[in-house]
Amino acid sequence: MHKGMITKTRFLFPTFAVVGCMLAVTMLVVYLPAAIAAKKPMEKAFPSSEKCKRCHLRVFEEYEASAQSRSIVTAPFRMTLERYLAKADKKDQAMCFQCHAPHIAEYPELLPRFIKEVQSKDPHMDGVGCPQCHLIHDVDAKMHPPVPTFQLGKTIFGGYDKAAENLAHQSEKLELFRDSQFCVTCHDSLPQTSQAAKDLPGWLGDWKTSETEKNGQPCQSCHMPEAVAESANGEKIRKVANHSFPGRFGKVRAEAVELDFSTSVKGKTSQVDVTIKSLVPHNLPLPHPGWSRVVVDLAIKGKNLKTVYSEQRFYQRVFGGVDGKETVLDFEAKKVLQDTLLKPEETRIEKFTFPTPKDAPSMDVVVTLTYAPVHGPKDFLKAIEQDAPLGQKDRAFQTVQIAQKKTNVLLKK
Ligand code: HEC
Ligand code: HEC
Ligand code: HEC
Ligand code: HEC
Ligand code: HEC
Known part of the structure; x- marks a missing residue:
């Protein structure tokens, strides 16, 4: 009896094992290809923009400079991400990538690799590359920040109706690509995952009700201006949207504001009234990163063009952190302490009064609008400087002029 039982169990085990194995194999055969197809390696699903360069040379070169x-x-x-990761909950660690490398949504398990790539200073993968935009099929705007949803396959989405056939991909027109919402997905939300962040204002301001938007000019009309060129090497000449994404840098700047001023000299005191008319359908500047600001600078030059008076005013959004103290790290923001951003299509008047220069026959009045360099706590600025291959010469430390106007004003004795 004893023996039999043993034999029985001995026999039962292998039987189970065989049936189990067969089941497992069947399941593998049936389900595995589906699982593999749904999950291509990241390099396959989001090939490097270099792969598109072969046929879209012009677009690639514009993009590369952007x-x-x-x-x-x-x-x-790198330095802001480091500070964010040091404090963020484990579940929120992918947040920055949602906009800076949005394919994280499809490969959340590769987060450590995304972080390593950033830290390497010379990442092999793109952040916002060609496929990261051209595989977007939809946007889940209910999420905060909104999440682009991808359709991974052979089809590339874009703005063309009936694109010419080619050996690399199929093409499909999506209205989304000509719509502001496409850009707003990544260009409007405080970088926080919490619901509370929703109560803090977006970056763009009331862009939806701006004249520009109502006139049917989406973001693309200014930031991807139409050119006429080859859409792909050897294809016929047609309209192609510019991919250098002019903004803070590039040509679009000249159309940002109308700048004007009048000067009145009243004895010992003088006054300059500056009128700044924004031609832009969104806030200026946009308040992300948290240190973004535009400076209105007034300079009065007297004898020998020596500056005898200067004053600066800032257009910015100042955030308060947990302790209520000012912070330039917007992922810490709990409230807005001050908001002087130039609102969409707003006309702002700035009045400056100052002592009339003495002993000079005339004075120069110079008004300049610039994007200011990065600012913040000393250790943060030092960290950026040390990390940047060009040190103090990094773009982050440079001012960018938006507009300037000067006049010479005669002074009566
Ligand atoms: C909702 C999308 C979104 C999220 C989330 C987001 N960013 Fe950004 N980020 C942008 C966009 C868009 C710009 C360009 C802003 C501009 O120039 O107006 C930008 C610009 C920046 C810049 C300045 C440009 C540069 O690369 O030097 C820094 C720094 C930055 N982000 C850091 C971060 C960090 C760190 C996080 C996470 C804590 C983060 N961002 C989260 C969309 C986002
Ligand atoms: C930030 C998102 C974004 C990135 C990155 C991007 N594109 Fe585009 N692309 C667009 C949008 C939006 C349009 C449609 C613009 C329009 O029609 O107004 C477009 C249009 C196109 C078109 C069709 C031309 C047209 O005018 O509709 C081609 C071709 C194209 N892109 C190729 C590329 C290539 C190649 C890259 C990488 C080198 C790239 N794109 C990177 C957003 C992007
Ligand atoms: C073998 C050459 C080739 C390669 C490689 C290639 N494309 Fe294209 N692509 C074309 C041609 C040809 C067209 C059609 C142009 C036309 O109709 O004027 C096109 C059209 C497009 C369009 C417009 C689609 C539409 O309906 O609006 C986009 C966007 C685009 N390509 C993006 C990409 C991206 C992103 C990559 C890299 C992942 C890429 N292409 C790689 C040849 C190529
Ligand atoms: C997937 C997210 C994403 C989408 C979609 C997107 N952007 Fe961006 N964009 C970014 C990020 C991130 C940066 C900041 C890059 C940097 O400097 O680090 C940026 C930078 C820019 C800049 C340069 C800003 C500057 O300071 O000069 C412009 C202009 C711009 N985007 C316009 C657009 C337009 C127009 C669209 C829609 C056609 C668009 N973007 C769609 C993420 C996105
Ligand atoms: C009527 C033209 C126009 C339209 C439409 C427009 N912009 Fe701009 N935008 C500008 C100009 C001009 C600047 C440059 C300001 C400067 O350099 O002083 C700018 C600056 C920017 C910048 C970079 C500068 C910054 O302050 O951070 C981003 C990013 C941007 N716009 C995004 C958008 C988005 C997203 C939309 C759509 C909701 C949009 N823009 C619609 C004209 C436009």
């Missing part, structure tokens, strides 16, 4: 192509390679990004 800020969009540097979304995970700047020293300020």
Whole structure:
């Protein structure tokens, strides 16, 4: 009896094992290809923009020169990400990548690799590369920040109806690509996952009700201006949207504001009234990163063009952190302490009064609008400087002029 039982169990085990194995094999055969197809390696699903260069040389070269192509390679990004990761909950650690390398949504398990790539300073993968935009099929705007949803396959989405056939991909027109919502997905939300962040204002301001938007001019009309060229090497000449994404840098700047001023000399005191008319359908500047600001600078030059008076005013959003103290790290923001951003299409008047220069036959009045360099706590600025291959010469430390106007005013004795 004893023996039999043993034999029985001995026999039962292998039987189970065989049936189990067969089941497992069947399941593998049936389900595994589906699982593999749904999960291509990241390099396959989001090939490097270099792969598109072969046929879209012009677009590639424009893109390569754009800020969009540097979304995970700047020293300020590395240093801010480091500070964010040091404090963020484990479940929220992918948040910055949602916009700076949005394919994280499809490969959340590769987060450690995304972080390593950033830290390497010379990432092999793109942040916002060609496929990261051209595989977007939809946007889940209910999420905060909104999440782009991808359709991974052979089809590339874009703005063309009936694109010419080619050997690399199929093409499909999506209205989304000509719509502001496409850009707003990544260009409007405080970088926080919490619901509370929703109560803090977005970056763009009331862009939806701006004249520009109502006139049917989406973001693309200014930031991807139409050119006429080859859409792909050897294809016929047609309209192609510019991919250098001019913004803080590039041509679009000249159309940002109308700047004017009048001067009145009243004895010992003088006054300059500056009128700044924004031609832009969104806030200026946009308040992310948290240190973004535009400076209105008034300089009065007297004898020998020596500056005898100067004053600066800032257009910015100042955030308060947990302790209520000012912070330039917007992921810490709990409230807005001050908001002087130039609102969409707003006309702002700035009045400056100052002592009339003495002993000079005339004075020069110079008004300048610039994007200011990065600012913040000393250790933060030092960290950026040390991390940047060009040190103090990094773009982050440079001012960018938006507009300037000067006049010479005669002074009566
Ligand atoms: C909702 C999308 C979104 C999220 C989330 C987001 N960013 Fe950004 N980030 C942008 C966009 C868009 C710009 C370009 C802003 C501009 O120039 O107006 C930008 C610009 C920046 C810049 C300045 C440009 C540069 O690369 O030096 C830094 C630094 C930066 N982000 C860091 C971060 C960090 C760190 C996080 C996470 C804590 C983060 N961002 C989260 C969209 C986002
Ligand atoms: C930030 C998102 C973004 C990135 C990155 C991007 N594109 Fe585009 N691309 C667009 C949008 C939006 C349009 C549609 C613009 C329009 O029609 O107004 C477009 C249009 C196109 C078109 C069709 C031309 C047209 O005018 O509709 C081609 C071709 C193209 N992109 C190729 C590329 C290639 C190649 C890259 C990488 C080198 C790239 N794109 C990177 C957003 C992007
Ligand atoms: C073998 C050459 C080739 C390669 C490689 C290639 N494309 Fe294209 N692509 C074309 C041609 C040809 C067209 C059609 C152009 C036309 O109709 O004027 C096109 C059209 C497009 C369009 C417009 C689609 C539409 O309906 O609006 C986009 C966007 C685009 N390509 C993006 C990409 C991206 C992103 C990559 C890299 C992942 C890529 N292409 C790689 C040849 C190529
Ligand atoms: C997937 C997220 C994403 C989408 C979609 C997106 N952007 Fe961006 N964009 C970014 C990020 C991130 C940066 C910041 C890059 C950097 O400097 O680090 C940026 C930078 C820019 C800049 C340069 C800003 C500057 O300071 O000069 C412009 C202009 C711009 N984007 C316009 C657009 C437009 C127009 C669209 C829609 C056609 C668009 N973007 C769609 C993420 C996105
Ligand atoms: C009527 C033209 C126009 C339209 C439409 C427009 N912009 Fe701009 N935008 C500008 C100009 C001009 C600047 C440059 C300001 C400067 O350099 O002083 C700018 C600056 C920017 C910048 C970079 C500068 C910063 O302050 O951080 C981003 C990013 C941007 N716009 C995104 C958008 C998005 C997203 C939309 C759509 C909701 C949009 N823009 C619609 C004209 C426009």
